[in-house]
Amino acid sequence: MLVLRNSRHLDPTGWHSVDLLLDAGRIVALGEDAAAGLGSDVQSVDASGLMVLPGLVNAHLHSNECFERGLYGALPLERWLARAYPPLGSPAVPTRWHRLRTLLCAIDALRSGCVAVQDDFLNPGNEPEALDAVMQAWADSGLRASVATTLGDRPYLDGLPFARELCEPGLAARLDARVALPLADQAAFFESARRQWHGQAQGRLQIMLGPRGPQRCSDALLQQVAALAERLGSRVHMHVLETHTQAVTAAEQGGCFVQRLQRLGLLDRRLTINHAVWLDAAQIDALARAGCQVTHNPLSNLKLGSGIAPLRALLDAGVTVALGSDGPATGDTADMVEVLRCAALLHRAPATPPSQWLGAAEAWSCATTGGAASMGLAAGSGTLAVGAPADLMLLDLRHRAFIPLHDPVAQLVYAGTSEAVHSVIVGGRLLMHGRRILAFDEDAVLDEAREAGERYCAEQLPGKRASGEALDPLLEAVHRRVWSSSAPAGLH
Ligand SMILES: [Zn+2]
Numbered sequence: 047m048l049v050l051r052n053s054r055h056l057d058p059t060g061w062h063s064v065d066l067l068l069d070a071g072r073i074v075a076l077g078e079d080a081a082a083g084l085g086s087d088v089q090s091v092d093a094s095g096l097m098v099l100p101g102l103v104n105a106h107l108h109s110n111e112c113f114e115r116g117l118y119g120a121l122p123l124e125r126w127l128a129r130a131y132p133p134l135g136s137p138a139v140p141t142r143w144h145r146l147r148t149l150l151c152a153i154d155a156l157r158s159g160c161v162a163v164q165d166d167f168l169n170p171g172n173e174p175e176a177l178d179a180v181m182q183a184w185a186d187s188g189l190r191a192s193v194a195t196t197l198g199d200r201p202y203l204d205g206l207p208f209a210r211e212l213c214e215p216g217l218a219a220r221l222d223a224r225v226a227l228p229l230a231d232q233a234a235f236f237e238s239a240r241r242q243w244h245g246q247a248q249g250r251l252q253i254m255l256g257p258r259g260p261q262r263c264s265d266a267l268l269q270q271v272a273a274l275a276e277r278l279g280s281r282v283h284m285h286v287l288e289t290h291t292q293a294v295t296a297a298e299q300g301g302c303f304v305q306r307l308q309r310l311g312l313l314d315r316r317l318t319i320n321h322a323v324w325l326d327a328a329q330i331d332a333l334a335r336a337g338c339q340v341t342h343n344p345l346s347n348l349k350l351g352s353g354i355a356p357l358r359a360l361l362d363a364g365v366t367v368a369l370g371s372d373g374p375a376t377g378d379t380a381d382m383v384e385v386l387r388c389a390a391l392l393h394r395a396p397a398t399p400p401s402q403w404l405g406a407a408e409a410w411s412c413a414t415t416g417g418a419a420s421m422g423l424a425a426g427s428g429t430l431a432v433g434a435p436a437d438l439m440l441l442d443l444r445h446r447a448f449i450p451l452h453d454p455v456a457q458l459v460y461a462g463t464s465e466a467v468h469s470v471i472v473g474g475r476l477l478m479h480g481r482r483i484l485a486f487d488e489d490a491v492l493d494e495a496r497e498a499g500e501r502y503c504a505e506q507l508p509g510k511r512a513s514g515e516a517l518d519p520l521l522e523a524v525h526r527r528v529w530s531s532s533a534p535a536g537l538h
Pocket of ligand 1: 106107108166285320372373
């Protein structure tokens with residue numbers, strides 16, 4: 047049991063001082079006298095000057111990118127991908143680094159008021175030790191985490207438009223020599239990971255299916271994903287139509303990706319689509335009717351020049367939208383306060399009427415209830431109410447962003463920084479208090495990560511960079527062809 051005493055609380059009648067009683071992972075009482083009569087043996091936090099709010103959900107992240115912040119200045123997705131995930135292969139990563147990179151993301155998450163993350167941990171070799179290290183790190187962080195296992199089977203060149211035609215034969219042969227794991231092995235890896243980790247850490251951990259974009263997956267693989275999702279009730283987390291190049295790829299591959307996902311049985315409430323930038327009205331309507339969720343990753347989309355997702359159209363159609371940072375090698379941070387601000391400000395083109403802009407309150411709702419829906423969290427997640435999970439942040443209203451106090455959410459989104467987040471509670475357990483992380487030794491993680499990061503830069507990065515740069519002539523030719531053609535009709 048944990049008691050938060052004298053928290054500032056705003057309801058329609060104004061500001062109050064309230065206590066919150068947290069027990070068995072839930073809010074069991076909230077009110078001016080909620081803690082009356084409790085003995086001194088109950089763990090108690092003085093929340094004077096603080097405001098309790100639901101914690102945030104980072105609904106799309108790649109923890110494996112955490113040694114590459116700020117590394118890629120100005121590259122479109124496909125050329126960035128060739129460096130961050132070299133299609134010709136990259137050196138094996140020591141298991142310890144997986145843990146450290148995950149905990150670096152956990153530090154960003156806790157310090158910015160997150161209680162839950164969806165980690166699309168890209169592990170195309172399906173290495174069990176790597177996944178175990180990531181899962182254990184999320185378990186140790188105290189956060190809720192849903193982690194994807196990677197599935198994909200199409201050869202690299204078949205996932206890009208015009209690439210077969212433009213690639214010189216020697217390079218094509220080297221790329222084609224890299225064969226995906228058999229589908230049965232990929233499915234077995236997912237099922238094994240699910241048996242081992244799903245529901246562990248007091249129910250905080252989940253395993254989900256992470257098929258790569260539709261352009262990287264055969265129909266057979268996607269049907270297998272749909273069957274696994276149906277049989278096990280698993281959630282599916284997938285990048286779809288992030289860039290103009292992918293929209294052209296869809297046309298090259300014979301049509302609309304959203305229709306294809308529908309035909310293969312994937313378009314339903316279990317599916318979360320990441321990015322969804324290049325959608326037309328019919329695709330948005332199909333997502334809404336199927337009850338899919340979308341993650342919006344504004345920092346990443348801006349960094350890679352991917353375009354601006356049609357958020358207003360998605361929300362108006364009734365699609366549940368969550369917010370994500372994307373990997374630290376694109377958005378360069380997993381700080382959700384920064385993501386909130388970017389989302390709230392991005393959708394304001396001069397020709398868009400202000401009534402259509404997103405704003406702080408809607409961005410907040412995407413980062414709380416939207417994220418909880420995408421993750422399939424328990425009822426009440428993302429809200430502050432008796433019976434809701436005790437997944438909370440305490441906002442420090444003494445922070446300069448709140449002087450004077452008008453609207454705490456708007457002031458956090460437009461004027462705040464993550465320094466305004468005082469404490470984080472997940473499942474009724476204090477993970478950060480007074481900006482000190484209690485769940486693990488932050489300084490030790492930072493020291494160890496610094497040393498591992500230096501080794502990474504010395505031993506792995508030059509080879510990865512060279513491997514990625516070797517594809518630049520091909521990818522530049524692909525982009526010239528893509529950008530000389532107009533976007534497929536009707537696309538955003
Ligand atoms: Zn991503």
